[in-house]
Amino acid sequence: MTTSDYATYIAGLPRVLAAAATLFRDERGRVLLVEPNYREDWALPGGTVESGDGESPRQAARRETAEEIGLDRAPGRLLAVDWARGEARPPIVAYVYDGGVLAREELDAIRIQEDELLSWRLVDRADLAGHLSDRLGRRIAAALDALDSGTGTAELEDGVRVPA
Template sequence: MERRLGETVNADVPLYERDPEAWRAYLAEGNAKQPRKRVSADILIRDREGRILLVDPRYKPDWDVPGGMAEANEAPHEAVRRELREELGLDVTVAGLLIVDWVPPHGPWDDLLAFLFDGGELTDDQVAELEIADDELSAFEFCTPQQAEQRLRPYVWRRVAVALDVLETGRVQYLR
């Protein structure tokens, strides 16, 4: 006999109370069948002049903002902190969320939730200490918004441009 959510043997005792192990098994089965989302976590970091930190990944043709893909069961803000430590040896406090962008399926990729966080402004000492810490990056540079627009893919620039506006308005944006 198959059990259904909330099924009771007697009208007074639901499955989650009567058999907690069976209830957890039921939930685990449902969890295993649910779709998974890819999640990216990037960060907008500026220097004292307001220029934006960009990175040049070796594995793709265009510049990008620092960050990367979240691992299984990793919170997006922790994913971006990990990526910064791994790639640039930089440990920053994630100041807050600026953008969530839903990217539809394209090419070989399923859809994606892209988070863009505020990494604040680095001090001159922090900028001086930046260095490439692994071989995923070939370069990094602080760029004006105009330079960033030229180097970034259009959809990445769109996120950055909206994020710069969010810094002024304080209104987190959902893009799609």
């Protein structure tokens, strides 16, 4: 296969997006959510993996968290991976990492990226559904379950756990 043939082959492959987010909690177990200015539902701090730069999902979670809320810390273990089908976009593989428990001083130091976010808040697990899309709500619930159980990473499709 020539270089030109290979380039044509690669250009014809399907495209899949990747995103990464970090799940932070406070000492009471509430989840830190951010309010984007470009959609109705809330989200975890995170965003698109910049694969053109060779960025990994873990690196993207750290970068996006630093950009969006001013916390620059390495993410913990991978809690969930979700294959999310899109209607107006290609499918996306979403990674959710453990951000750990934030101390009061860290919460007080949060500074939101005003270009993309309106605010942030801590939300009890029982109240998450009122802030999130159904799919993201299922993804976060699976990540919290993986965290609580100490078991492996939750594998999801559209926020639904894949049977083993």
